[in-house]
Amino acid sequence: MPTSDELATRAIGERIQNIRTRTGRTRAVVAGLVGRSEDWLRDVEKGRLQHPPALDMLLRIGQALGVRDLTEITGDHELLVGVSRRAGHPVVPAIRAAIEGVDLTPAPSPVDTVGLAARVQRAWRLWHTSATPRADAGAMLPGLIRDGRRAVRTLDGSERRAAAAALSGAYALSEQVLAWVADAPLLWLAADRCMSAAEIADDPVTLASASWVLGNVWRSTGREADAYRLMSDAIALLGPHLDGNRDAQALWGACQLHGAITAARIGREGDALHSIDQAMGIARALPPGSAHPWTLFGVANTEISAVSVQVDLRKSGSALDTASAVDPDTVPSIDRRARLWLELSRAYAQQRDWLGTLGALRTGTAVSQESMKCHPLARSLAAELVTHSGRLNERESRRLAAQLDVTA
Template sequence: MPTPDELAAKAIGERIQTIRTRTGRTRAVVAGLVGRSEDWLRDVEKGRLQHPPGLEMLLRIGQALGVRDLTEITGGHELLVGISRRAGHPVVPAIRAAIEGVDLTPAPSPIDTTELAARVERAWRLWHTSETPRADAGAMLPDLIRDGRRALRTLDGRDCRAAAAALSGAYALSEQVLAWVADAPLLWLAADRCMSAAEIADDPVTLAAASWVLGNVWRSTGREDDAYQLAADAVALLDSHLDGNQAAQALWGACQLHGAITAARIGREGDALRGIDQAMGMARALPAGSAHPWTLFGVANTEISAVSVQVDLRKSGGALDAASIIDPDAVPSVDRRARLWLELARAYAQQQDWLGTLGALRTGTSVSEESMRCHPLARSLVGELVSHGGRITERESRALAGRLGVTA
């Protein structure tokens, strides 16, 4: 976070830009989080708006930037405001209460760790198969987290480690559900508790899976180098556990994909492409139909990640070529299927092909409107469409913007 000296004498727009760049947030992501276009945020930062953002919008920008003291943005006298607790989806408050709460009451009956693990797996399956994954999987999480914490407190030995593995899975899913719709401190807490539970479980696969989760949070909050190293460490941890262990093999591949996407974000093209190649080799070696319940690692997810890598490297032609071989119906996760169309929209937008961008965004929204509505890149892109798509797409772009909750 910038120091007061760095912000001194700067206008509000300059302060927003300084905080955004210092915290590693892209203009597209911040614009999407506040429901406006990337061009609008650029105009705010450059002081070009005839009517600067009001207090309500400044609060939303503050939430997106992760600041607690609004004077970091406004300057002037101190004005401490509670803007750090963001709830961009109805499931967030209940999940927050389960994660942040302290419950010292004993469990009404002994908790069966096998059943607990099965419940966590059902929640993950719902996350991947529902068209409203946050609403449906998120509704299961508060009880899962509370029961997992009670089990961890009351069991010992092997049962305690089994409970810890299940609880790590519940925290991992909470990170997926909360991403982009909750504040950064809650995401950090979920990821940290996911890793803490994995350490108690003392299982390489669970530890690698928790690293995959924690790396997601690090990458989205400006710690890309740390996220890349964590993925590499998880791969190394699993290297000696791959023989005959499909869960370890799938996590090894998923961490390779994580590293590839992270490398692309920081411009390390060779490392990004190498990670995709390593992951694809493992995906093709796995038996057909096998998948880790969290990551659903396999050929289809690797192909989608290859598209993401090309987009992040700003090679839109390569992204479209990579996408041309994917069968969307073969993607086992609804949320990931929607993400495929979002990546295509990003590639088309890089080429300023606004008809292609509109078509991809509309298809992604038809796959999962909730997933697209919650992702800042989708929201930012639809704002760009309204601003730059021209008269031919204007009516449909504005209709889509309304569906995604964007004011362009």
């Protein structure tokens, strides 16, 4: 690893490449987070641009790379990236205020924990059934978080544990809403609060659910090995509670899927495929149509995860074959349905089949433009299409890039 003195002599592009490589981030993901193409970022890193990126773009690259001090990239003026807090969606500021705020005023009235839990479940249903899940579910979260925090602060015994379980669900949904559209510190705080509330609830299913959330954040910030171990621990925690407990069974399966995707991303093909098989076994044993309210674990979600695993293993042909057996209409989540088409577009892109990439990504955008616009892989693919799909598809590629707010 280069020393600080060695880095001081390097150009901006070299520093960016070194930080990206050191933190395990791919060009595709970083480019998608800043709304540019993978080729553009490669040109930045290789010093091929006539001028280095402007300061606002360097700030965005710094956030995507997870650096706090911008001098790691620029080598001069000390600028703290952490001061610039990302709000890539209108719901972020209100959710941030609810998570970060402190309210010490006495509670005006007792919080109805049964009603609170029902509201959290309603927000999760909105997340899965809306074509604009961040806007619709995100609008409910500030009130849920504030009421949940007040309930945990003021209640005792079983009522406090029930309130903590509901609050953990609200924080879990916050992690889903904030992913890719908020800065990493806020995402970390939401996941940490989710786990803290689950520990108060002291229930294996709630703890496993919070582990699933925390594992998402660990995996997306370069801690894949830690995320895999956490899922293994959650699976072991749920083991003694599987008999007759559908929630425990569904969470066990969801953690298997989480582990499968994580294993694929770190090249552990055998572990990834074994986890998919384990998840499918329990998914088929659950009653038809059943799905966990958070993770939507079931046969359809397992099939989508199997596609993701093949793509992450860079086995695009197997991914396309696996996807051909999936009926999109059986996927009980609009966001997950859009993700299926994103995975297909990734598989086509691996084969340099730009017409297939365009068609799949366009279909995913039609399912949920908000979901595709907020996902860095979709944005990166849209930028790649503009530069690689050829004259025949250029007009449609540029139209799709504009829909996703991407500048190629």
